[in-house]
Amino acid sequence: MSGASRVTRHKGRGIETEHPAVFPVALPEFLIQAYTDEGEVVFEPFAGSGTTILAGQRTGRRVRAIELAPAYVDLAIARWRPLHPDLSVTLAEDGRDYDAVAAARVEAIADAA
Numbered sequence: 001m002s003g004a005s006r007v008t009r010h011k012g013r014g015i016e017t018e019h020p021a022v023f024p025v026a027l028p029e030f031l032i033q034a035y036t037d038e039g040e041v042v043f044e045p046f047a048g049s050g051t052t053i054l055a056g057q058r059t060g061r062r063v064r065a066i067e068l069a070p071a072y073v074d075l076a077i078a079r080w081r082p083l084h085p086d087l088s089v090t091l092a093e094d095g096r097d098y099d100a101v102a103a104a105r106v107e108a109i110a111d112a113a
Helices: 014-018 026-035 051-059 070-083 098-112
Strands: 041-044 062-065
Touching: 026 051, 041 051, 051 062, 051 070, 070 098
Parallel strands: 041 062
Antiparallel strands: none
């Protein structure tokens, strides 16, 4: 089994314990490299904790992900930001900074209560 790699169970630490199904970045990284070429777009229909987004960034793919739960969007961004502090996180729709979007969401929830 020379040259084979093994994907082991992810051991969540820190912020990564905030999602119930965090898996190792090596898993989507392996699949992305097997089925796409560098620079291609990878669609992730459930972004969850952002693992596929991180794998796409590491392999030179452009990931388009959907996440409906705001808490998991926050987690994915929190995992991504320390790895890419030089890149800003903005809402594609109108260019607003992520922090402004998150603050508006918190305010809307507070107003609804």
